[in-house]
Amino acid sequence: MPPSSRHSVTSRCLTRQLVQPIFSPQLKNTLRSVLFPTTTNPLSPTGTNRVNTALDVRVTPNLVVESPKGRQTLTISAVEHTLRLSELLRRKHLPLNTRCGQRSLCDGCVVELLTGQVVHAATGEIVAAPHTIRGCEYRLAYDGDVTLRIPPRSLLAYEPQVVSDFKTKVPHAHDPLWQQIPIPPGGLAAIHRRRPVKLSPAICGSALPGATGNAPTYATLEYHGDHWLVTGLASQPDPQPLGIAIDIGTTTVALLVTDLRDGRVLSGAANFNKQMHLGDDVLTRINLCATDPAMLRHLQDLIVKDTLAPLITEAVAKAGATPDRIRCLTIAANTTMLHLFAGVDPSPIGVAPFTPAFLHHRILRSTDLPFPPPLSELCFTIHLLPGAAAYVGADLTAGAFATGLVYDEGPALLVDVGTNGEIVLKRGDKLYGCATAAGPAFEGAGLTNGVRAADGAISHIEITANPLTVKLDKIGHSTPIGLCGTAYVDFLAVGRESGLLNHRGRIEKNAVADPDHRIIPWKDYGLAFRVAYGPGKTDIVIAETDIANLLQAKAAIAAGILILLERIGLTPAQIKTLYLAGGFGLHLNRAHAIRCGLLPGFTAEQIEVVGNTSLAGAYLALLDCGALDEIARAGIAAVANLGRDLIVPLIYGPKGDLMAREAARAGLKVVRKFFADRALEANGMLVSRKKPGSVISDPEECADRTLRMVREHKVRTVDGKDIDCFGQTVMVHGDTPTAVRVAQTIRNRLEAAGVKIAPMSELI
Ligand code: FES
Known part of the structure; x- marks a missing residue:
């Protein structure tokens, strides 16, 4: 089984495609009646039925489990045999990350079946190795030994927790976005068998394990969605690698410093966003960028240099460390704040059809950003969390994940009281979101x-x-x-x-x-x-002027809640849980929030105050790479509710993009964009427009690249390497002097080569 599929997460539809029953239905029924001759149902999804005496004497095979805790051989009793793997492993002190409550809604319990067979607890379908399965859906088969591998992201490390800023409602694994692992005897190839890895250019050519007598013993892995990048080899473990989870709000910014080895929170810091001086709300800041191109860089400086850099320095010092220990950052924020942080023009968010330049999980290097010294002298990775839409950003998708709303059957609400009052409703398997302009008063x-x-x-x-x-x-x-x-x-x-x-x-x-x-x-x-x-x-x-501002903010949020409920046909009394989030932390008086009209029609029993859930989501994503997939899924689910006929064009060409996977799962149509006139980095991302050579203006060169992409599915990167690329639609930037000639030349050359150009609706 190739590593990519070995590590791919298994959706219900994927499972249906991959699972090949190895018995006919008739034979299966016969076997079932032989194996389970009494009226009890050992295939019960609850796994709680008692087995009869005949089953008690049946041969019970061994279960071998490979996990981050090592390799263990477990003896399974006949009673344990009837349990779902998630329950069985919990009893064996190898609890899976069952964050959706074993309801087949997440991939926290995904395990790899390396040898042997398992049985689907609900359908009785038998699955043979190799396969990737959800532990909460399967139990052991009755014949032969079984070997399972629990990947790091599926082994439960932390129960829901409360820190001073937030309350998380989902458990999580310890599989951080930056990690250092001992190199096993088989070297990097052995790591690659467990998770797909690639070598960073800095590593290529250095002394690989086994190449010299003085081989390194630790490898540094950085998460890149569909693979891990090996960015360092060392003979000693990093003494204190730090990760920082950040929430960039329109008005306030908060962060937590954690030890990436064990997830401990070491310190925190918060302050106002210095962009506030240029406007209270996102629309003002978007308009500034639309009317004066220099404002984009100015706003980026205000958040990166003037707000985040001092906060990071302060929090790292509070943790008793120095900035050179920083390895990785995660950032949750609304869509406009993420654009401004990344230095990407947010102007299109301000006008219909409100199209952001990006919503997906995006990875930056600190060296791409205007950090002042000493941060400018360091190089660490920054993960921007995925969002759902222009006004339903990564802060809200992160919150929907951290509160467990995405797994809640509901009806449940998440209300984030911030400058943008953001509201998400969950009913059944559907998420609905909206945002209101509350202002910064609260x-x-x-x-x-x-x-x-x-x-x-x-x-x-x-x-x-x-x-x-x-x-x-x-x-x-x-x-x-x-x-x-x-x-x-x-x-x-x-x-x-x-x-x-x-x-x-x-x-x-x-x-x-x-x-x-x-x-x-x-x-x-x-x-x-x-x-x-x-x-x-x-x-x-x-x-009295303050009271007027507060009433305006209160009314905006209350109106957002009531309008959303009305659109879905619900009343406040029908909401089972209202998760009340906000930078004001866990100390809000619920009764007062109801009585002042902020949460009209609700009772204190319905309300759970959960604090800064955007920061909570950034924290969970930092420590559990699986959380990023779930957050992306929450965003896509919200978009999918707009209509299944939507076509999602995804920017980056190479395979395996997280958003493409999640969009396809949600039943949306996905097309890959190929930028004919933009240079690509080795990881398939566009070369920043701040760098020379990022835009290709020669029409013939653009046409050459496009033709090669169509014929060979290859494109050459800035550092001269060929990478896979399979765009289905060709994009050309309209703001370059040669744009028209580039488009004409590409079309002419494609047609001359016999390539049919068709409307997108014919393609997918
Ligand atoms: S715990 Fe199995 S799918 Fe969520």
Whole structure:
């Protein structure tokens, strides 16, 4: 079995194609009646039925398991024999990553059947090795030994967990995107048998294991979707490889530093996104790029140089390490933020049909980005998480995964309270998403004394009326510095109930007895409520203008929820779980969120506060490469709901692209684009337009490349190598001076060579 299929994840439809019953149905029935002569059903999907005495005396074969824990030979009792592999392996202390609850919705339990046979627990279909199967669907067959391999991504390493920023609801494996593994006796070829690897150009020609007496003993592997790139060989393990999970919000940015060896969270940091000074919302920033080409680079500098670089340096220092220990980053963000981070023009997102330049899992090198020293002197990998659409970005798909929403039968909602209020509804196997322009108020931005949830921030307010009394909770022990989002939610709820706020959101000076003179005139804008005194006895207030901003944000999110529910024909009462996410972490008062109208019609019992789920998704993806596939699948599922007739054009030519696989699984039609006028890197990605030679302007050269691609399925990369490429549609950039001549020449040469050019609908 070739390595690519050995490691491919198995979908239900793929399983149907691959599984070849080795017995006829009649013979199978006869065998079944011989093997299971009583009325009990040992093929029950639950695997809980008791077996009869006849089965107890049946020969029980050995089960050999190869896993990251080594090779083990397990003796299986007759009772254990009836269990599904996921349950059997759990009892043998080799738990699989059953994140969908063994409901055939994920690939967390995928194992490789190397020898022997297994039986589908529901259908009785017998499958012989070699095959890739889901552990929750099969049990052992009754004859012969069986050998299974549990890949690292399928071995459960961590149960759902809570860290200070978020609550994850799915278990995960420890199979990080960057890892160092001992080189087995068979060298790199032995690694390749377990997972598909390629050598990076830097490794080619260096001393490979076995080539010299002083052979390296560790290989560094970096995840590249359909393969792992070997980027280093060493004789000693890396003493402290760091991975950083990042959430880039429109208003706030948060990150966690983890030890890639064991997934421990070492430190974190957060701050406002410095792009805020150029506009509160994504549309303003998109418009800046559309009207002034220089703004793209400026906005990229603001996020990379001015926001992320200091935060990374701060968090790495807090972890007691130095930046040269950084090996890998994952970034979840809305689609516009990812474009700005990567330096890709987001202008098309701002106008119909709202087409982003990319949505797929994208891998960058730190050297491609404008990091300042010392980060500019380092080279690490950056994974941008896959999104679903222009306004349903990777932050939301990451959240849908981290909360387990993608596996929830629902009806369930994920509401991410951020500058873009993003909402996903799950019902049955369908996901529906939308976004609303809430503004940054709940993130503490744009308000008179709004701050992030940091030391000194007031996090909760309780108010009683007549006479007015105020009780505060504050983060840390320092003097109050301002109010964070949770306190503003409290204020909207208790301010209205106490009579301090009227139905228009104005402060009612005469409705409450105010012995402390907390209600004060505020600049030229009406009144303000003094919550506390800050440093130097300055007033910390909530002004009427702040209340107007908060009400606008609240109304945008509430309207988004109600409209989405109405479109699907549901009411709030029908929602089983509402996952409430947001940068304000796990401390939001649920009752206050309902009472202020942010979550209209829901009850506290329906609401689960889950914190920053975008960061949670980035963290899970960093430590479990399988999570990336699931996040991409969530995005594709949301797109697939728009219609099965959609044709998804995917940008990069070589085979095995994650999005192509997931789109095909979702039943969408996929075509591969071939860029005739763009140079390709060795990994099939387009050469950055910042590099010389990235755009090919000679029409004949473009035509030569296209003809070769059509005839030989090959294309030459910038470093002179031939790679596989099979585009079905040819793209030419319209913004180059020779664009028209390039297109004409390609067409003429293709037709002269007898290549038929047809509409896409005829092709697929
Ligand atoms: S646990 Fe088997 S498919 Fe999810």
